Amino acid sequence: MAGNNKIILDIKNLVTAFQSESGLQRAVDGVSFSLRRNSTLGIVGESGCGKSVTALSIMRLLPKPAGQYLEGEILYEDTDILKIPPDRLHKIRGNRISMIFQEPMTALNPVQTIGRQLAEVFELHYPEMDKIEILKACVDMLNKVGIPSPETRLGDYPHMISGGMRQRVMIAMALICKPDILIADEPTTALDVTIQAQILSLIEELQKETGMSIIFITHALGVIAEICDDVVVMYAGRVAEKASVVELFKKPKHPYTKGLLASIPRLETERKSRLSVIKGMVPALDEMPQGCRFENRCPDAMDICRTDPPPVVETDKGHFVSCYLFN
Amino acid sequence: MSDYILEVNNLKMHFPVRGGIFRRQTGKVHAVDGISFSVRPGKTVGLVGESGCGKTTAGRTILRLYKPTEGEVLFDGKDLSQLGKRPLQSIRRQMQMIFQDPFESLNSRHTIGYILEEPFIIHRIGTPEERKKEVKRLLDTVGLPESAGDRFPHEFSGGQRQRIGIARAIALNPRMIICDEPVSALDVSIQSQILNLLLDLQEELGLTYLFIAHDLAVVKHISDFIAVMYLGKIVEYTDADSLYHNPQHPYTHALLSAIPVPDPTIKTKKQILTGDVPSPINPPEGCRFHTRCPIAIDRCRSDEPELSAAPGTEGDVHLVACHRAGEMALLMEKKIKDIL
Numbered sequence: 001m002a003g004n005n006k007i008i009l010d011i012k013n014l015v016t017a018f019q020s021e022s023g024l025q026r027a028v029d030g031v032s033f034s035l036r037r038n039s040t041l042g043i044v045g046e047s048g049c050g051k052s053v054t055a056l057s058i059m060r061l062l063p064k065p066a067g068q069y070l071e072g073e074i075l076y077e078d079t080d081i082l083k084i085p086p087d088r089l090h091k092i093r094g095n096r097i098s099m100i101f102q103e104p105m106t107a108l109n110p111v112q113t114i115g116r117q118l119a120e121v122f123e124l125h126y127p128e129m130d131k132i133e134i135l136k137a138c139v140d141m142l143n144k145v146g147i148p149s150p151e152t153r154l155g156d157y158p159h160m161i162s163g164g165m166r167q168r169v170m171i172a173m174a175l176i177c178k179p180d181i182l183i184a185d186e187p188t189t190a191l192d193v194t195i196q197a198q199i200l201s202l203i204e205e206l207q208k209e210t211g212m213s214i215i216f217i218t219h220a221l222g223v224i225a226e227i228c229d230d231v232v233v234m235y236a237g238r239v240a241e242k243a244s245v246v247e248l249f250k251k252p253k254h255p256y257t258k259g260l261l262a263s264i265p266r267l268e269t270e271r272k273s274r275l276s277v278i279k280g281m282v283p284a285l286d287e288m289p290q291g292c293r294f295e296n297r298c299p300d301a302m303d304i305c306r307t308d309p310p311p312v313v314e315t316d317k318g319h320f321v322s323c324y325l326f327n
Numbered sequence: 328m329s330d331y332i333l334e335v336n337n338l339k340m341h342f343p344v345r346g347g348i349f350r351r352q353t354g355k356v357h358a359v360d361g362i363s364f365s366v367r368p369g370k371t372v373g374l375v376g377e378s379g380c381g382k383t384t385a386g387r388t389i390l391r392l393y394k395p396t397e398g399e400v401l402f403d404g405k406d407l408s409q410l411g412k413r414p415l416q417s418i419r420r421q422m423q424m425i426f427q428d429p430f431e432s433l434n435s436r437h438t439i440g441y442i443l444e445e446p447f448i449i450h451r452i453g454t455p456e457e458r459k460k461e462v463k464r465l466l467d468t469v470g471l472p473e474s475a476g477d478r479f480p481h482e483f484s485g486g487q488r489q490r491i492g493i494a495r496a497i498a499l500n501p502r503m504i505i506c507d508e509p510v511s512a513l514d515v516s517i518q519s520q521i522l523n524l525l526l527d528l529q530e531e532l533g534l535t536y537l538f539i540a541h542d543l544a545v546v547k548h549i550s551d552f553i554a555v556m557y558l559g560k561i562v563e564y565t566d567a568d569s570l571y572h573n574p575q576h577p578y579t580h581a582l583l584s585a586i587p588v589p590d591p592t593i594k595t596k597k598q599i600l601t602g603d604v605p606s607p608i609n610p611p612e613g614c615r616f617h618t619r620c621p622i623a624i625d626r627c628r629s630d631e632p633e634l635s636a637a638p639g640t641e642g643d644v645h646l647v648a649c650h651r652a653g654e655m656a657l658l659m660e661k662k663i664k665d666i667l
Contacts, residue, residue, distance in 0.1 A: 046517075162604075192378055192604075193582060194581060194600045195377075196585065198601075222587030223587045225587065226591075259516065260516060261589070263516055265544045265545055271547065271568070272549065274526060278516040281516075282514075
């Protein structure tokens with residue numbers, strides 16, 4: 001991690017919780033990380049680890065009133081997103097920070113044409129543009145994300161185009177305001193591998209062109225290795241480990257990261273050999289272990305792990321891990 | 328009696344498309360359009376391809392959940408495609424299925440105990456006490472506690488439900504199981520647990536698998552032979568290692584190169600396919616892959632290539648449907664150099 005890269009988004013000790021019948025459940029519990037300008041940060045973890053909730057918190061999109069921001073700061077260029085009034089939030093959300101979602105079919109409005117939905121973004125953020133300018137800009141955007149014959153596509157409804165094309169439309173929509181930060185929440189999970197490869201290379205190209213920073217949320221370690229510069233590994237609402245991508249894959253430290261990396265079948269592993277497994281499963285939010293949340297599945301758990309949550313410590317430069325083995 | 332437990336010959340499954348006010352048939356979806364392969368007992372054949380390529384339909388048609396439009400499915404030498412309801416039921420005891428979505432494939436109103444007992448009830452096997460004992464044994468085999476029998480599906484996680492689905496599939500001691508994307512809905516750490524369980528069961532019970540999935544790394548791990556499907560056809564068929572080391576079809580090549588490698592120090596030069604899969608209602612003339620193929624020639628647009636032995640692979644089973652199969656290795660190398 002070079003020091004000359006300025007930090008554009010700094011998340012400090014974020015705690016978000018949901019009100020449920022059995023009380024307040026902390027879905028994200030003390031997460032901190034920072035995003036450097038013009039770089040890609042990956043957040044990886046299994047379902048329920050809090051990666052999507054973290055992303056939604058950055059956009060302040062948690063459902064109200066169930067979702068609550070209990071503690072922490074999300075600093076975007078020294079502005080705390082969690083504290084600003086709605087009118088200032090609207091100037092940042094969708095404008096400086098944009099988001100794309102996993103399932104483009106549910107994120108797009110099924111009863112409006114693609115052209116209408118794109119034009120709406122221009123109308124909201126650039127009220128000075130007239131209709132013809134907007135139409136031209138829409139065509140330009142679709143061209144940019146590699147949609148063939150964009151003029152005719154503008155009149156299509158979302159169900160008329162394929163999943164890959166829908167994701168391209170979503171990306172076009174997110175990039176209209178030339179955001180500083182793009183949050184991509186599992187953007188390729190619903191797509192086939194060959195289409196996934198297309199979308200990943202499109203995102204990389206657009207980043208080169210615009211210099212935006214990206215937060216890329218996924219559960220696929222392969223995708224992380226492919227496009228990220230830094231990685232945050234989350235487990236049960238907490239950060240297990242964070243490091244640069246090369247460091248993390250070469251020297252994983254946290255037993256969970258190690259377990260994850262060992263458990264994926266690779267093309268070169270011997271056929272029909274037994275894969276190494278992480279035993280058990282993620283505990284439910286209301287039955288979280290008191291100490292380290294990975295303790296009940298950890299092969300190296302010690303007595304202290306059962307009682308006290310481990311702090312996040314820097315073991316090598318830029319390599320943080322939350323585990324007593326390194327403390 | 329042949330060496331194969333399952334032989335699929337020129338299997339076709341077309342679905343009608345209806346339109347207009349009289350709901351007349353206006354076309355058909357060529358979901359599976361003439362596939363042939365065979366499986367030896369105790370082995371695993373993987374069926375891989377992208378969404379809409381017909382792999383799931385193939386699995387379901389083999390099990391006779393659909394009545395095939397054409398072709399035959401020989402299970403132990405008996406043609407399933409022509410069987411009536413009763414003989415089919417006794418065959419289905421030997422052939423079971425595991426589904427992709429462990430949330431939808433279990434009846435949420437029944438206890439796990441009943442879900443696992445039901446196959447025995449349907450086939451009138453054993454007394455109630457014997458059935459209870461069997462349920463206990465099944466739960467133990469798939470690594471669930473005995474107490475699970477009294478609980479309902481919603482009380483279990485995705486991985487546990489998939490274990491229940493597997494327990495139900497092996498309840499009647501089948502000889503063959505069709506696994507339709509059994510791990511794609513699961514998290515990485517759970518996925519490896521289920522794959523290990525499937526491998527252990529195969530060893531213990533001598534099961535034969537037809538393993539349907541879109542993840543090539545997973546398919547390669549569990550299969551002996553792999554068939555790659557594209558738009559209702561098999562484009563390449565060979566043993567798992569050859570497919571990985573020596574792919575002969577440009578589509579297989581592209582699929583392999585599109586898999587993200589979990590190692591940031593390896594920067595592979597990807598061969599990215601342009602465009603989307605064409606509609607199976609109106610598949611392209613000639614080779615179905617020619618619209619996206621980086622090495623297509625004029626002949627590919629008019630003549631449909633047959634699935635035949637790949638040049639230079641005499642002695643091994645390596646079938647490929649491509650006019651330019653022999654030139655593949657050379658062509659791809661050149662293509663990649665051009666990109667660089």
